[in-house]
Each structure stands twice: as structure tokens, then as C-alpha cells.
Amino acid sequence: MIIGITGTNGSGKGTIVEILKKNGFKHYSVRNFLLKEIKKRKLPAIRESMIEVANDLRSKNGSSYIVEQLYSQAKKNQGNSIIESIRTVGEILALKNKEEFYLFSIDAYPKLRYQRIFERGESTDKIKYNKFRAQEKIESSNEDPNKQNISKCMNLADYKLENNKGIEELELKVMKILREIYPEKILAREEYINWDEYFMGVAILSSKRSKDPSTQVGACIVDENNKIVGVGYNGWPIGCPNNSLPWERNGEYDKTKYAYVVHAEANAILNSTSCLKDCKIYVGLFPCNECTKLIIQSGIKEIVYISDKYAHTESVKASKNMLNLVGIKIRKFNARKKGIKIEF
Numbered sequence: 001m002i003i004g005i006t007g008t009n010g011s012g013k014g015t016i017v018e019i020l021k022k023n024g025f026k027h028y029s030v031r032n033f034l035l036k037e038i039k040k041r042k043l044p045a046i047r048e049s050m051i052e053v054a055n056d057l058r059s060k061n062g063s064s065y066i067v068e069q070l071y072s073q074a075k076k077n078q079g080n081s082i083i084e085s086i087r088t089v090g091e092i093l094a095l096k097n098k099e100e101f102y103l104f105s106i107d108a109y110p111k112l113r114y115q116r117i118f119e120r121g122e123s124t125d126k127i128k129y130n131k132f133r134a135q136e137k138i139e140s141s142n143e144d145p146n147k148q149n150i151s152k153c154m155n156l157a158d159y160k161l162e163n164n165k166g167i168e169e170l171e172l173k174v175m176k177i178l179r180e181i182y183p184e185k186i187l188a189r190e191e192y193i194n195w196d197e198y199f200m201g202v203a204i205l206s207s208k209r210s211k212d213p214s215t216q217v218g219a220c221i222v223d224e225n226n227k228i229v230g231v232g233y234n235g236w237p238i239g240c241p242n243n244s245l246p247w248e249r250n251g252e253y254d255k256t257k258y259a260y261v262v263h264a265e266a267n268a269i270l271n272s273t274s275c276l277k278d279c280k281i282y283v284g285l286f287p288c289n290e291c292t293k294l295i296i297q298s299g300i301k302e303i304v305y306i307s308d309k310y311a312h313t314e315s316v317k318a319s320k321n322m323l324n325l326v327g328i329k330i331r332k333f334n335a336r337k338k339g340i341k342i343e344f
Contacts, residue, residue: 001182002074004067004095006086006153007106008136010113012163012170013084016106019174020082028070030054030085047127047135054087055147063090071098087139087148092156102181104174105157108164110136168194169336193340195226196304199282200333201340206233207264207284211242212257214249219264219283221272221300229274232267236260265291269298276300282333286310289318296322302329 003020005013017027034050037057043049057065067083074081086092086103095101108116114132127135140151154160159177163170193201199220207218210233221230236245237260245260253259262270265287269276277299286308287295295303303323310316323330 001080001100001102002071002095002098003080003082004086004092004101004103005082005084005106006092006103006150006157007161008108008110008113008150008154009132010115010117011106011108012116012161013106015163015167015170016104016161016174017082017084019171020080023080023175023178025080025082026074026077028074028081028083030066030070030083030087033066033070051139051148058088058090058147063088064094067091067095071095087150087153089149089152089156092153096156102159103153103157104159104161104177105154106161106163107154108162112164194336196282196333197335197337197340199228199280200304200306200335202228202231203264203282203284205342206231209233210235210264212261213247215285217264217284219268219281221268221276221279221281223274223276223279229276229279230268230272232264232269232271234261234264235267237262263288263291266294269294269300272298280304286316287319288315289322290315292319292322296326296328300328302331304331304333306333308332 003025005016007013017025017029021027031050034053035045037053038045038049041053043053054066062068067086070083074083083095086095092103095103110133111129114129117132136150139148142149161170161173199222203218203220205218206220207216210216210218212234215234218233219231220228223229236242240260246255246257248256249258250256265281265283268281268283279298279300280302281295281300282304284306286305287303288310308316320330
């Protein structure tokens with residue numbers, strides 16, 4: 001099977017490639033083919049050069065020349081393959097005559113796509129938004145089958161994908177299509193929880209250890225490789241028996257729980273097993289100002305939370321002031337399902 005991928009710039013063509021590679025597909029890229037040719041011709045590695053070289057190759061050798069070269073490589077190496085960045089109608093029409101060829105198209109909101117290409121920082125992507133949109137208009141207006149017309153290519157797709165929500169959502173869509181194309185092959189199940197749901201689930205499960213009769217909060221800290229490096233929940237300092245201190249919420253300060261409780265975020269940081277630089281913390285409640293100080297000092301770069309019900313308090317207002325100053329990312333947890341059932 002050979003899957004061709006077309007789509008708008010920054011929509012996630014490379015992400016589909018990575019998903020398919022995890023499922024045994026080999027990767028062949030029009031973009032990489034052109035970059036090698038650009039280097040041979042000693043041209044600058046910018047988007048205009050890619051368009052110029054691609055159009056020149058197609059006009060001299062036929063509209064499907066580039067993908068025919070990649071298709072030949074794919075067939076020679078056998079197995080399932082991907083041909084990425086197909087941009088002309090001539091290429092698609094040539095490939096559609098081949099056996100077991102399927103065309104995927106992918107798109108996303110323009111500003112989201114621009115943000116993605118800006119963040120990946122490749123030399124061909126260093127342009128302003130207005131130029132980004134102008135280039136797309138040019139690439140979608142050619143009637144010559146030898147030249148790029150992404151809109152027409154996308155209209156010819158067998159499967160059309162939108163990528164506005166994130167990698168895990170896109171992977172579910174791609175896997176669903178693979179099951180449809182390839183029903184006899186056993187593929188990974190679709191119903192697994194995503195990383196956010198997993199780590200917030202760990203935080204919530206940790207909260208079940210809390211003895212606080214009114215509020216149970218858990219926290220989970222995760223590093224850049226999605227490894228859990230710390231968990232915690234709200235409770236007394238180590239060594240203080242469960243009922244040796246007050247659980248009251250009202251009264252004189254030293255007669256309430258607030259004088260004694262260690263919050264979930266603080267415990268997760270103190271329980272951590274490694275450096276927390278650039279980690280994420282998942283927590284049920286938006287952090288108070290005291291926990292926020294610890295989060296900042298520890299090097300954590302992102303907070304994912306469920307509830308901000310104390311947003312009106314001076315503590316949380318102070319938290320947000322500090323977080324805005326230091327640039328820590330704040331994100332409200334967005335679950336795809338209501339909950340996860342755990343059975344023993």
C-alpha cells in the first residue's frame with residue numbers, strides 16, 4: 001500500500017507521516033527530494049526556490065516526474081510507503097493509476113498553521129503571515145497540471161482530515177482510516193486515553209489518598225519525555241497523625257487546616273525524583289500563590305488544571321500575576337470523555 005499526502009502548509013503532513021511510520025510505513029518526501037535538487041543548483045533554501053525547482057522539473061520531465069521517482073523507490077524497497085507533500089494534479093492522476101494507492105489530504109485553520117510553521121523554524125518558513133497567505137493563494141490558483149494547485153489536489157483526496165485539535169486526535173482519525181483500508185490487519189485499539197487524560201487521571205487518583213474531608217486535590221509532574229517524575233496530594237506533613245490537627249475551614253488561623261496542610265503541588269515537587277526543568281504539572285485546582293512560587297522556582301514550564309473556582313481570591317490573583325511575568329504556560333484540561341472507570 002502507498003499513501004500519498006497532500007495539504008496546506010503547516011497543516012500536519014509531517015505528523016501523519018510520523019503516525020504512519022509508527023505503523024511500519026516507509027517515508028518518501030517531495031520536499032526532501034526538492035531540497036536536494038536545490039542544493040545541487042546552489043539556490044537558497046527558501047519556499048520560492050522549492051516552487052521554482054519543482055515547476056522546472058515537472059515542465060521538463062512531465063507533471064508526475066517527482067512522484068514517479070519516489071514511487072519507484074517505494075516499490076523497489078517494498079512494504080507500505082508514504083509519499084509526502086504532493087502538490088500537483090498531474091502527480092495525483094499518475095499515482096491514482098497505480099495499484100493500492102490512497103490519497104490523504106489535511107488542513108487546519110490558517111493562523112494555527114502559520115503558528116506551527118513559525119515554531120518549527122525551518123529556513124523555508126521564515127516569512128510573515130501576509131506573505132504566508134499570499135503564497136498559498138498562488139499555490140492554489142494554477143491551472144497548469146505541471147504547477148502547484150493544492151486546493152485541486154485536496155479535492156481529489158480519498159480521505160480528508162482536519163487537524164485543529166492536536167496530535168492524539170489526529171492519530172485516532174488516521175488509525176480509523178487504516179482500519180477501513182486494511183481491515184485484515186490487526187491494528188492498535190482506538191479507545192486508549194491520551195496523555196493529558198492519563199496524567200490528569202494519575203493526579204485525580206492521587207487525590208483519593210487525601211484525608212481532607214472537604215477538598216481532595218492531587219498533582220502529577222511529567223517531564224519532556226512523558227515520564228512521571230513526581231506525584232502528590234494535599235495532607236499533613238510527614239509524621240503528623242490524621243486527626244492530630246484541625247480540619248476546620250473557619251476560625252482562628254491556627255485552629256484551621258490552612259496553617260498545616262501541605263498542598264498537592266508542593267508535595268509533588270518535594271516527592272519528585274529528578275530535575276523539574278521544563279516539566280508540566282497536572283493538578284485538580286489552579287495553584288495558590290505559595291505553590292506557584294515553588295512551581296516557578298522548580299523550573300516547571302506548564303500548568304494543566306481542571307478547576308479555577310478560586311479565581312476571585314487574592315491568592316490565585318497573585319499566582320496569575322507571577323505566572324504571567326515569568327511566562328509559564330497555563331492550560332485548562334480538556335477531556336474527551338467524562339471519566340475513567342478503575343476496577344480492582
